[in-house]
Amino acid sequence: EADIYQTPRYLVIGTGKKITLECSQTMGHDKMYWYQQDPGMELHLIHYSYGVNSTEKGDLSSESTVSRIRTEHFPLTLESARPSHTSQYLCASSKSLTGGSLGELFFGEGSRLTVL
């Protein structure tokens, strides 16, 4: 069972509000990721981090930002939410490749965001 947690699970918010989606993992993984997924559709990488103070943008452009101040914590922030941000956001982590693992991703249960 994976030890990666996301909060909130569901959020309904009005346009223009600032939101932060929390993601924490207790596995000591150095790599963490944020994916965006519309219902039943493929996952798109929007942010990733290789470790503390490391953040990179993913393949899908996103207006969100992330930070990685602690190994276990990788929050995602939207400064001004819009209806186009309505989606499910999935956080994941994986071990470093140098540890011998080829990097299975462990996912949280997701945060479903609805912007009205």
Place this chain on the structure above:
Amino acid sequence: GESVGLHLPTLSVQEGDNSIINCAYSNSASDYFIWYKQESGKGPQFIIDIRSNMDKRQGQRVTVLLNKTVKHLSLQIAATQPGDSAVYFCAEWVGAGKSTFGDGTTLTVKP
């Protein structure tokens, strides 16, 4: 010529039958592939993986086949059960620790 299974967005099978889910990947240099299962309202979960130096790997009730010539991956589920109903995704490692996910296939198991 060699036939390659088509990716289908949905697949419906009878309980007890075998299921085959297909996936095409894009990057010839990818050296690691994973199948994930995503149940409704949850994040994807690891099922089975395969390295590019293999063409087949078996797990419990699941087998992954890799055809690098045509860049095709398949997941076979033996004796499909109602609990196997979910969306299945293949993912390829594209370097720098990143995965690219393919289009999912929704598997429905009829009792």
